[in-house]
Amino acid sequence: MAQTWTLENARWRMAVSARGAEMRLLTEKSAGREWLWTPDDKTWKSTAPLLFPVVGRLIHNGLWDDEKFYPLPAHGFLRHQTFSLLKHSPCTLSLISHATDETLNIWPFLFSVQVDYQLLDTGVRIVWRVTNQDRQPLCFSLGYHPGFALPVAQEHGWRVTFDDAMVTGPFYTRDRTLSLTQNAGTVREFTLTPDAFCHGAVYFAGCQGRRVNVISPEGRRVLQYRLTHQPWVALWGVPGADLLCIEPLSGTTDAPDASGQQREKRGMQWLAAGAVYQQQLDMVFPADGAR
Incomplete structure (x- = not known):
């Protein structure tokens, strides 16, 4: 079983696994409330995997890569890798994973991915740092897939809203693929209807630097994301389950007619040799106490 580290302050208790640097618990102590989804075999087996x-x-x-094929699972392999400890204090944790002989067989690049957690009174700050340790440009995409235990199936009227300006979407997936329509609309909110995820995840574009809010049926903002460079946000859940995943992403699932060439996959980035790419996410619970 993978090692787990605990972070704690006056309001929160948090647990992070060495496997995938995955946050496994985020408990609001005074309320006795667990915010993260509890994995189960029937609905969803994860809590907050890192996609890379x-x-x-x-x-x-x-x-x-041109004529050479590299087999890869959906969402990549990093969520299954064991991370090593860099530092740990009562409210902070830094973990790192490097390319291995095994990963080089399926992704021919030398890299490291560092994940920094900071537990705040308001919630959690997460910073991801991808470093290209190779002599060639590093091709990659990065995403985060946390799931929250919210009564979105029990209660009608939950919404996700976007501050500041419209975002492009919604874009609905079919068979876990995503086609982008040329005349896509723009929205500032999305209502979580019972059939919202009947075909899979729903994507929104133009989300860099935005604040993304989860609004209860009573109009209370219970969670806010504060994004940095992530251009995409995907929402996902399982019909009938009290689960909501809010995913900040630098790329998306494949188009149904994707060529399979790494340089053509939507959202792939090229990082120069020795360069560092960084993303940050603040999770704020709740962002306000008002309706």
């Missing part, structure tokens, strides 16, 4: 070096389904079950 690809996001979403690969319709060819891998990617080509």
Whole structure:
């Protein structure tokens, strides 16, 4: 069983696993409330996986680098890797994972991914740092897939809203693939109807630097995301389950006609040799106490 580290302050208790640097618990102590989804075999087996070096389904079950094919699972492999400890204090944790002989067989790049957690009174700050340790440009995409235990199936009227300006979407997936329509609309909110996720995840574009809010049926803001560079946000859940995933992403699942070439996959980035790419996410619970 993977090692687990605990962070704690006056309001929160948090647990993070070495496997995938995955946050496993986020408990609000005074309320006795667990905010993260509890994994189960029937609905969803994860809590908050990190997606790297690809996001979403690969319709060819891998990617080509010109004529060489590299088999890859959906969402990549980093969520299954064991991270090493860099530092740990009562309210902070830094973990790191490097390329291995095993990963080089399916993704031919030298890299490291560092994940920094900071427990605040308002919630959690997470920073991801991808470093290219190779002599060639590093091709990758990065995403985060936390699931929250919210009564979205029991109660009608839950919404997700976007501060500041409209975002482009919604874009609905089919068979875990995503087609982008040329005349897409723009929205500031999305209502979580019982059939919202009947075909899978729902994507929104143009989310860099935005604040994303979860609003209860009573109009109370119970959770806010504060994003940095992530251009995409995907929402996902299982019909009939009290589960809501809010995913800040640098890329998306494959298009149904994707070529399978790594350089053509939507959202893939190229990081120069020795360069560092950083993303940050603040989770604020609740962002206000008013309706």
